[in-house]
Amino acid sequence: xxxxxxxxxxxxxxxxxxxxxxxxxxxxxxxxxxxxxxxxxxxxxxxxxxxxxxxxxxxxxxxxxxxxxxxxxxxxxxxxxxxxxxxxxxxxxxxxxxxxxxxxxxxxxxxxxxxxxxxxxxxxxxxxxxxxxxxxxxxxxxxxxxxxxxxxxxxxxxxxxxxxxxxxxxxxxxxxxxxxxxxxxxxxxxxxxxxxxxxxxxxxxxxxxxxxxxxxxxxxxxxxxxxxxxxxxxxxxxxxxxxxxxxxxxxxxxxxxxxxxxxxxxxxxxxxxxxxxxxxxxxxxxxxxxxxxxxxxxxxxxxxxxxxxxxxxxxxxxxxxxxxxxxxxxxxxxxxxxxxxxxxxxxxxxxxxxxxxxxxxxxxxxxxxxxxxxxxxxxxxxxxxxxxxxxxxxxxxxxxxxxxxxxxxxxxxxxxxxxxxxxxxxxxxxxxxxxxxxxxxxxxxxxxxxxxxxxxxxxxxxxxxxxxx
Amino acid sequence: xxxxxxxxxxxxxxxxxxxxxxxxxxxxxxxxxxxxxxxxxxxxxxxxxxxxxxxxxxxxxxxxxxxxxxxxxxxxxxxxxxxxxxxxxxxxxxxxxxxxxxxxxxxxxxxxxxxxxxxxxxxxxxxxxxxxxxxxxxxxxxxxxxxxxxxxxxxxxxxxxxxxxxxxxxxxxxxxxxxxxxxxxxxxxxxxxxxxxxxxxxxxxxxxxxxxxxxxxxxxxxxxxxxxxxxxxxxxxxxxxxxxxxxxxxxxxxxxxxxxxxxxxxxxxxxxxxxxxxxxxxxxxxxxxxxxxxxxxxxxxxxxxxxxxxxxxxxxxxxxxxxxxxxxxxxxxxxxxx
Numbered sequence: 001x002x003x004x005x006x007x008x009x010x011x012x013x014x015x016x017x018x019x020x021x022x023x024x025x026x027x028x029x030x031x032x033x034x035x036x037x038x039x040x041x042x043x044x045x046x047x048x049x050x051x052x053x054x055x056x057x058x059x060x061x062x063x064x065x066x067x068x069x070x071x072x073x074x075x076x077x078x079x080x081x082x083x084x085x086x087x088x089x090x091x092x093x094x095x096x097x098x099x100x101x102x103x104x105x106x107x108x109x110x111x112x113x114x115x116x117x118x119x120x121x122x123x124x125x126x127x128x129x130x131x132x133x134x135x136x137x138x139x140x141x142x143x144x145x146x147x148x149x150x151x152x153x154x155x156x157x158x159x160x161x162x163x164x165x166x167x168x169x170x171x172x173x174x175x176x177x178x179x180x181x182x183x184x185x186x187x188x189x190x191x192x193x194x195x196x197x198x199x200x201x202x203x204x205x206x207x208x209x210x211x212x213x214x215x216x217x218x219x220x221x222x223x224x225x226x227x228x229x230x231x232x233x234x235x236x237x238x239x240x241x242x243x244x245x246x247x248x249x250x251x252x253x254x255x256x257x258x259x260x261x262x263x264x265x266x267x268x269x270x271x272x273x274x275x276x277x278x279x280x281x282x283x284x285x286x287x288x289x290x291x292x293x294x295x296x297x298x299x300x301x302x303x304x305x306x307x308x309x310x311x312x313x314x315x316x317x318x319x320x321x322x323x324x325x326x327x328x329x330x331x332x333x334x335x336x337x338x339x340x341x342x343x344x345x346x347x348x349x350x351x352x353x354x355x356x357x358x359x360x361x362x363x364x365x366x367x368x369x370x371x372x373x374x375x376x377x378x379x380x381x382x383x384x385x386x387x388x389x390x391x392x393x394x395x396x397x398x399x400x401x402x403x404x405x406x407x408x409x410x411x412x413x414x415x416x417x418x419x420x421x422x423x424x425x426x427x428x429x430x431x432x433x434x435x436x437x438x439x440x441x442x443x444x445x446x447x448x449x450x451x452x453x454x455x456x457x458x459x460x461x462x463x464x465x466x467x468x469x
Numbered sequence: 470x471x472x473x474x475x476x477x478x479x480x481x482x483x484x485x486x487x488x489x490x491x492x493x494x495x496x497x498x499x500x501x502x503x504x505x506x507x508x509x510x511x512x513x514x515x516x517x518x519x520x521x522x523x524x525x526x527x528x529x530x531x532x533x534x535x536x537x538x539x540x541x542x543x544x545x546x547x548x549x550x551x552x553x554x555x556x557x558x559x560x561x562x563x564x565x566x567x568x569x570x571x572x573x574x575x576x577x578x579x580x581x582x583x584x585x586x587x588x589x590x591x592x593x594x595x596x597x598x599x600x601x602x603x604x605x606x607x608x609x610x611x612x613x614x615x616x617x618x619x620x621x622x623x624x625x626x627x628x629x630x631x632x633x634x635x636x637x638x639x640x641x642x643x644x645x646x647x648x649x650x651x652x653x654x655x656x657x658x659x660x661x662x663x664x665x666x667x668x669x670x671x672x673x674x675x676x677x678x679x680x681x682x683x684x685x686x687x688x689x690x691x692x693x694x695x696x697x698x699x700x701x702x703x704x705x706x707x708x709x710x711x712x713x714x715x716x717x718x719x720x721x722x723x724x725x726x727x728x729x730x731x732x733x734x735x736x737x738x739x740x741x742x743x744x745x746x747x748x749x750x751x752x753x754x755x756x757x758x759x760x761x762x763x764x765x766x767x768x769x770x771x772x773x774x775x776x777x778x779x780x781x782x783x784x785x786x787x788x789x790x791x792x793x794x795x796x797x798x799x800x801x802x803x804x805x806x807x
Contacts, residue, residue: 036630062580063606188628399582400563401601406548408557 037067038404039394040192040202042172042215044070046089046146047366047383048208049153050098054391056160057102060398066164067200068157069192071171077151080111085145086234086343088261088269090248090377092141094469095384099152103159107152108144114262115139119248120331121450123435124303125443126312128450129330132464140464141248141377143261143269171195175205175218178361190361190405204404206363206390208383211352213368219359225371227350228432230256231279232374234347235270236340237294242266249333250375251298252435257375258297260333268334270294271374279346290344291336298333307440312447319455349373353425357414361405363390370421376428378467382421385469389416420469545595545621554747554754555597555661558689561745561754562660562765563601566687569741569767570656573683581606586655589679591643592662596622596636602658603635610650616640643675650679660689664722673735680770686737689745689765693722696761725760736772741765 038061041052052068055061091099091113099105117137122129134140157164176191189201207215216223237260239245245262256273263269272282272294282290352371357364366383390413397409434446453459544551570586571577578584584606590599593611595618603609603626613619619640626632639646657676666672676686691697698719706717725742732739744760747753 059579062578064580188625398580398604399567400560401567401604402559402563403600403604408548408560 034191034199034201036065036189037200037202038064039204039206040067040069040190040200041206041208042069042192043207043209043213043366043368044068044072044166044168045208045210045366046149046153046380047387048206049150049157050104050384051206051208051365051387051390052164052166053102053104053153053156053160054098054387055394056157056164058391058395058398060395061163064163064398067202068164068166069170069172069194070166070168072168074166074168075150075154080148083340083343084236084263084267084269085147086236086269086340086345087146088143088234088263089146089149089380090141090261091144091149091384092378092381092468093139094388095381096142098384098388099149102156104149104152104156107155108148111148111151112264113142113144113148114264115142115246116248116262117246119250120333121250122252122330123443123447123450124251124253124300125438126304126308126447127316127330128312128447128454130450130454130460132460134464141468143248143263145263167194172214175215177219177359202361204361204363204394206365207368208364208366209368211350211367211371213364215362216354216364216368219362221359221364222355223352224355225350225352227348228273228373229275230273230349230373231276231346232349233270233272233274233279233282234343234345235290236263236343237268237270237291237336238338238340239266239268239334240337241334243334245334247331247333248377249298253297254303254436254438257435258294259375259377260298268336270339272297273349273374276348283344283346287339287341290339294336294339299335303438305440305443308443308447311444312451315448315451319451323455351425351429353422357417358407358410360407360410363410363413365390369417370425372425373428373432375432376424376467378424378428381467381469382424385420386413386417389413424466545597545618546625552595552597553752555594557752558660558745558747558754559598559601561756562598562658562687562689563605565743565765565767566602566656566658566685567605569685569687573655573685578606583607587653588656588658589650589654591657591659591676592665593622593638594618596625596638598658598660599636599638600626600632603632607635607656609636611636611638612641612643612646613638614640614642643672643679647675647678652679652681654679654684655681656685656687658687660687663688663690663728664717666721669723669728669731670735673731673737677735677737677770682770684770686732686768686770687765688728688768689763690728691717691722691763692761693719693724693727694761697722700762725764725766728766732766732768736770737768738771739766739768741767 039055041048041055044052048068048070052066055064055066096105099108117133117140119132119140120129121132132140157166171194172192173195174193176193178188178190179186187201189203190205191199191201192205193199205215207213207219209215211225242265245265245268248259248261250257250259253274255275255278258272258274259270261269261271272279274282282293285293350371351373352367354364354369357369365386367379369386370382372379372382393409393413393416394404397404397406402409434442437443453463547553548556567582571582582605583602586607588602588607588609590596590602590609590611593599593613594615596611599609599611599622611619611622613622619638622638626636626638657680659672659676663669663672673686680686691701701722702717702719729739729742742760743765744757745763745765746755746757746759747763748755
């Protein structure tokens, strides 16, 4: 991993960039024979591929050259596999709009996805719950397998292969950053050296290479990060009986949130964030025991205490008195019968946020810029939001004939997204910490808080609107 | 070789840019302004040639000034530097040019909306406006009388193969190319130039001649008002020292009414005049109803007529000076060089 990021020489440039020391390595007078791309997207995950696709389909990028670098091999799909994949994402309506803007959503609709209309979030330590739904029962979001999204994006990418080139099995091993303004004979472009020794130049490098972003590290951008003492366990579950299954369920256990996301009438996807030891235990235990554990996590009231129950019902009757028409009885999620063999996987969780999203000729999107806990289902949506915003700024810049790597519009993107992402990151982290405890005062606080929020519809609508962007 | 002296080197309204940039740049900024002061005071001699009206020297470019321009030349392309307001002015002037030109065509290629158009950028400086127009697909010729500016512009475009093909730079004045490029351009752009031109009438006539019938002339400049005196001269030059003393002469600022009358009397019908305002705190320009500081104008060559005064002719004596509507300027300065 370190070798991948190795750069030959480091030299702190003067603070002329105005953004702190810009670590740079060898600048050469420009091997002008290198292909010069307008945009290079480093990282072919969901967000990186969406970025390349969106730019490729943008009308103002019709005569531009775009490159997507992906370290992994090209995935070849014959047809949609019968079994559902265990990695799924909750796609917000805003992200769905982005995907349909370049035609990928149609492919997803032709494959498979599940819309959900309600979301119930409740506490394990009390009766408090919050129920989200849209007034007109519109789709609140969509549960789509990551593989299906990738397949749709790749198809749309192939449709614009005259503008977008994809290099698989290509890993960048070195970057050379330009000076802030032209100096005699130094190339103003970003130079990228690939693993096979070839080099390329680009006017704008977009880093979409995940939370351990090599681009971000090579640029020397500070990253605020910590790991949660939690891992997430994912699995595909078979329900006991077929139901309408258009509700997303999440229960906050003291050890971490457990969520059940609908995949089909009989299948749901599990995302259970818990301590590392417990997660390992869950993945290792036999299937029957696992199913029982999941069911009891959703159904058991073992964590309730009398004090909290009394306090909770006190507020609940007050709310009922003030708003007699609103009835929010706790509903129970469907019970689980089986788990798909070999579908249990765990991965560690953490938080991360880059101090800067942009540098001259560099922009970070997706997990390279921010990494979040899955409890709010926002990770990939924030990434798609980054794509939306950056494409909008770049498209306007291209139509104005601007240099694509110019800070003037890149800072516009950064401001736009940092405002949104910082708020969401802070809120998610706060919720995670608030719900990780059994201490009575905090449980009381969050119980009353949740009940109060549930009672105030405009507030809930605001939350839904913010998360749907 | 004949020419008239003007330069696009200094922009009209150059207040301090973003404070945060200022703090980072304080050292370099002050240094560059010391250089700017020094070289611009020497530029004065170059730009106001009536001080050499009776001089015997035929050289128009002072070799010692060339050296000082080297220090400034690379500053053209520093987007947070001395020329930051000119860079951000592109956000207004490029769409202004692009949209008005697109109105004249039925279809345009997506990605290259201005392809097929030939544009002349007069007083292009380091190519700040030339390059965006080139990126939009036009074939652009950028001219500037200052060699160093052309060198900087050439150097900057040399890294981009697309721009290298579409843009051509020449170190010359407008008069020098009028004959060979008569009626060849779809558009002529003179941005932040006419406030430095000595004879506006001749300049406009030359623009007329190089334009095709129906071609567009785009001008951005500073108005001649009390406000522009207060802010553009007194504040910028004398109080804040942002613009070196003597860079601008208020008398050479052109009001939109005067510009319109010159344009109309030379066969160019004025389509748009719009005010521009610079916000020194945000560093961005905005369109405005108010034209009392900066403004942009768009005129179209709409009358086929005999060109009133062919450029390049020799005239002697002071009779031509009386012609000039500008009361103070001594008139066109033309020197024939063999």
